[in-house]
Amino acid sequence: MTALARAGFESTLTPNLTLVLVVVGLVAVGTALALDRSLVRVLLGMVLIGNGVAVLYLVVSGRAGRAPFVGEDPATMSDPLPQAMVLTAIVISLATIGFLLALSYRLWQISGTDDVPDDAEDARIQRLARDDETSETYDRSEESTTTSDERAEAGESRG
Amino acid sequence: MAQLLLLHLLAAALAPWLAKSLRTKAFPLLALVPATAFVWLLVVATEVRDGNLPTQQIPWVPGLELDLDFRLTTLSWVVALLVTGVGALVLLYCTWYFHDDDPTLWRFTSVFTAFAGAMLGLVLTDNFLMLYVFWELTTVLSYLLIGHNPGSSTNRRAAMQALLVTTFGGLAMLVGIIAIGVHHTYSISGLLADPPPLDAVTVAAVVLLLVGALSKSALVPFHFWLPGAMAAPTPVSAYLHAAAMVKAGIYLVALLAPIFSGAPAWHALTLGLGLLTMVVGGWRALRQHDIKLLLAYGTVSQLGFIVAIAGLGTKTAALAALALVLAHGLFKSTLFLVVGVVDHATGTRDLRRLSGLGRRMLPVSVPAAFAGLSMAGVIPMAGFVSKESALESLWEEAQEAAPFPSVYGYVALAAVVVGSALTVAYTCRFLWGAFATKPGVPPTPITVPHPGFVLSSLLLGVGCLALGLLAPLESPWLMPYAVTLPTGSTPEPLALWHGVTVPLLLSVVSLGVGVALFVQREAFARAQSRVPALVDGERGFARTLRAVDRGAVETTAVTQRGSLPIYLASILLVFVALPGMAAVTQGRLPEVRLWDNPAQAVVGALMIAAAVLVLVTRRRLTAVMLVGATGYGVAMLFVLHGAPDLAITQMLVETVSLVVFVLALRRMPTKFTRHPHSPSRTWRLGLGAAVGAAVGVIALVASGGRTTTPVSVDFPTEAYTFGHGKNIVNVTLVDIRAWDTLGEVSVLVAAATGIASLIFVRTRNTRLSRATAKALPSSNAARGTWLLGGRTMRKEKRSVIFEVVTRLVFHIMLATSLYLLFAGHNQPGGGFAGGLVAGLALVVRYLAGGRYELDEAAPFDAGLLVGLGLLVAVGSALAPLAFGGTILETTAVDVTLWPWGEVHLVTSIFFDIGVYLIVVGMMLDIVRSLGTGIDRQIAEEQQSEQESEREDEPDELQREVARP
DSSP states (O other): OOOOOOOOOOOOOOOHHHHHHHHHHHHHHHHHHHHBBBBBHHHHHHHHHHHHHHHHHHHTTSSSSSSOBBTTTTGOOHHHHHHHHHHHHHHHHHHHHHHHHHHHHHHHHHHSSOOOOOOOOHHHHHHHTTTTOTTSSSOOOOOOTTTTSGTTTTOOOOO | HHHHHHHHHHHHHHHHHHHHHHHGGGHHHHHHHHHHHHHHHHTTTTHHTTTTOEEEEEEEGGGGGGEEEEEEEHHHHHHHHHHHHHHHHHHHHHHHHHOTOOTTTTHHHHHHHHHEEEEEHHHBBBBBBHHHHHHHHHHHHHHHHHHTTTTTTTHHHHHHHHHHHHHHHHHHHHHHHHHHHHHOOSSSHHHHSSSSOOOHHHHHHHHHHHHHHHTTTTOSSSSHHHGGGGSSSHHHHHHIIIIHHHHHHHHHHHHHHHHHHSSSSSIIIIIHHHHHHHHHHHHHHHHHHHHHHHHHHHHHHHOOOOOOOHHHOBBBHHHHHHHHHHHHHHHHHHHHHHHHHHHHHHSSSSSTTSSOOOOTTTTHHHHHHHHHHHHOOOOSHHHHHHHHHHHHHHHHHHHHHHSHHHHHHHHHHHHHHHHHHHHHHHHHHHHHHHHHTTTHHHHHHOOOOOOHHHHHHHHHHHHHHHHTTTTHHHHHHHHHHHHTTSSSSOOOOOOOOOSSSSSHHHHHHHHHHHHHHHHHHHHHHHHHHHOOOOHHHHHHHHHHHHHHHHHHHHHHHHHOOOOOOHHHHHHHHHHHHIIIHHHHHHHHOOOOOOOOSSSHHHHHHHHHHHHHHHHHOOOOHHHHHHHHHHHHHHHHHHHTTTTTTHHHHHHHHHHHHHHHHHHHHHHSSSSSOOOTOOOOOHHHHHHHHHHHHHHHHHHHHHTTOOOOOOOOGGHHHHHHHHHSSBBBBHHIIIITTHHHHHHHHHHHHHHHHHHHHHHHHHOOOOOOOOOGGOOOSGGGGGGTOOOGGGGSSSSGGOOOOHHHHHHHHHHHHHHHHHHHHTTTTTTTTTTTHHHHHHHHHHHHHHHHHHHHHHHHHHOOOOHHHHHHHHHHHHHHHHHHHHHTTTOOOOEEEEEETTTTTEEEEHHHHHHHHHHHHHHHHHHHHIIIIIIIIHHHHHHHHHHHHHHHTTSSSOOHHHHHEEEE
């Protein structure tokens, strides 16, 4: 164990075409699903994209090799760093699935469907814009803060 | 000097308590604070005069040149005297202005004292950035003071108007400060000692600084906020809008004049706008009926006058400007305080209803007369002396044609004469309006004011006279500032009598015209009403606000379509268009190899096939299964790549998510909503293909672009030497990149909390209900049952084989999970994998025995587990600090533990235990929410359905259990 050599990770990569094609396939299908209205399909799309990205990490980690344990021959070891990154990502994807499922369930419970509706608030702002209106928080009071001048000639005292 | 500011800060912090216990008696106590500063200013007066300027330097953020540097120059001494002196008197005055039962006293006292401190800091600081900080402090505090009565809409709008206008100016000023600071220095004394050359950047910066000064001092076109701010209580008007805050702009102009008065546009902005403001303010003052508003417009007019003189840039003008600042501060605060007394005594400020006060309120009308004469510039008042010297400085300019052509000097003189005439006229209007006995108006009934109430105005009013009589003594104290100006010769000292000079003649002319205007006031008012309002800043302000709001609405309407797919598509389009196209056009494709192992191609083909089928299917569960298939495919690819940890974790996560999907989807429709022939389908597929292709090209180009060896080449050595572990991936997680892991487990905590709150909506407390607590009275049923919770399930849902298997494997799974956790440092496993296995064991218990069985297996709250996990992880991250290590440092300890003997303990295991607990907690949260939570909702709905039929059995559980 005394003579730990530096691991033999390539300083130039020749990407694995098969894995790249898997990435393309998963991400393409995942994106198409993620653009759907149904929240469950959006979630499935996200999972597919997540799987695709996990494979993408394999592409950039270089050649396949032996499992990265001390004691293996460093020359034929696979790169451990991308693996550590992907590991937490996998667990987080489980949390994401749980969260989005809870969200879909809640949406279904409230509206009877898991289709994401357009935002009503935004639609209202578009109506305001079409009617050349100001926003509702705008203080449209035209009254002068100084009940004073020429315009308020007839006005009475502020007391 | 920092001590004085600290004193103000302390007083402001204590003021709420003082006001609560002493009520209005707190004011005299607080008045001692500015009074202390005033006394200190008097003590150091000779030092300032002789040029031994008191300085103090406290480094704060040296990297930004943002330091607490203070320096008392003659200019800051003069303004500080005014700020502290008037501040103390106004606080004293407040004692009688406010009532003991005023519920807002605690806030007012605190904000007012803090304002006095900020104002003092503003004039004392020698650092431009600190000046900006104090400047904006006064803005914010004055916003609070103007909006003292937030119940009234006028007050709110006036406060907002003042805030927006002065903050706008303040921000412009900040840009100017930074432009100068970056190129030269933030030190004011540094700039004075070494004025920067007037290049384009500096000139632009000076203009921006002046915008700040003009907005603060309410010059045209920003003048409208000051009359609006009269909504504030009168002491606030007397202090902020006469003596202190509005002087900040003048202070800045006077501060910059020795450095930048040669800049182009300087005189147009100071002298030009100043004199325009003087005339506009005087003109509008004559139109007012509210005596407080009359004073407000008068203040606008006077501020314009002072800015014009302070900006002139000659030595004579500099002396005159300081004299004007002092004189104006005295007479205007006197008059405001008088208005407050009159308002309290009569209940009105309308000069058409006030009558016969002069003789009945002598303690008020006498100081008012002094101050009025000073305002009109009548000998022997301070106002006369200062106006005289101002006229003198303009006359001198016109004679010597420096620093600008004499024709402008004559125009300026004419403007000042007109402005002074108007000043005389509105002074008469004020004194007549407030105190005269008017024919046809009955004498206004009064309540006699408390002697203390009139004390402050009396002192200030006498000050107006004293300062005029003592004028010759004043000059030596002001002269050190005047001589810092670049143009002109050393000025004559201030004096009441210079002989018959042109300025004196001009003074007499303006007095005469002013009195004539007052006498002929009705005719003049008719003439005025025929002139349209040319300068209406307020309307412009309102229009600007409306335009901003409309712009916001239009922009929001265009960019916020409210559709999730559209938002996502815009992000993706940008991704394809920018990085994607860049990779396609600029990138160089590297050599590729087909595969590491032909098995990759087989697995990959199956994954792509499964993915494409997801697009086709309309059944939810089928889609979930197909996505799961791609997940297992990923696990296979991990195995083929040489990543056993990833493979284990991926397998576990995939299994758990299948269960979770089934749990959550069981109540939803079995099929997706059909959107037949939707045109959007085509573009969705197209965009998906484009994004996929972009990712592919980027993956090729980026991995082909690697030029250096990865950082991880040393990980094997480091993992063993520093991390004391053989599983490099696990050591990376708990040691080398442990900060990352800490962040990621926090995400898990947040997600777990989110899931629980979405299902339980109101409370996370999930009412643990263990199966033992729900046991039947006859305990026979318990005998021969493999899982206690099984008894609570409907017969048709139970599976004896499942229960038996669960009983057998549950503890084995838990043992495995612990093994993975502890062995993970050297072999495949770790906190994540271990936690997932333990969670899976809980899922199995739930599936076999229902929700009561789950509570039996995990009789604690999931949130507790998650929180405990985070505590352990953070605690173990911090623990090395206690032993002199660094955060997240790993140590190996060898201990002898009976009966195992020598044990090699690596401290990062505690971090991993934290991770383990968080993962178990998250899994428990998911099962509790999507499993138990939905179960309960189903049960409640069924119960409410059945309750309408059978009302005698309220407990749904009993009903379920009662079935044989």
